[in-house]
Amino acid sequence: MPSLCTDGQLGLLPGDGGRGGLRRRPRDREQRDPLCALDAVTGQERWRFQTGDSIDSSPELVDGVLYIGSRDSYVYALDAATGEQRWRFQTGDYVVCSPAVAGGVVYLGSRDRYVYALDAATGAERWRLRTGGIIHSSPAVADGVVYISSNDGYVYAITED
Secondary structure, three states, rough: OOOEEEOHHHEEEEEEOOOOOOOOOOOOOOHHEEEEEEOOOOEEEEEEOOOOOOOOOOEEOOOEEEEEEEOOEEEEEEEOOOEEEEEEEOOOOOOOOOOOOEOOOOEEOOOOOOEEEEEEEOOOOEEEEEOOOOOOOOOEEOOOEEEEEEOOOOOOEOOOO
């Protein structure tokens, strides 16, 4: 059974809970699928979490917290063991990129053209940077620099200094 993210005990699969793989954005929002957590050994569902729209991003799992974006314009922090929401942060448009977490900060881009830095523990916004285009790519973080591309044709290298 496929899983996108595992800690040896928990497999996570956006879409239909492993019955047929990942699904693209449904045309009817009433038919959107939840994020499902599966037991990595048995494949049995452990919990599910419903966002306001479909999930296209891959989850990021750091220190027992799962970070994921949704087309409902929110990025969520969930307890990986229980699926309980710790916080959510609303951007100006949908989030299809996968968040990156480094140094206690969650980095992500949104279709609203902004790159966001959020406090990983609280979801509070630390900063945002407007780019010239929508962002579908996932950020990478190395040596304190956040790298992300935008549909404006640029790759941004962002530092907090």
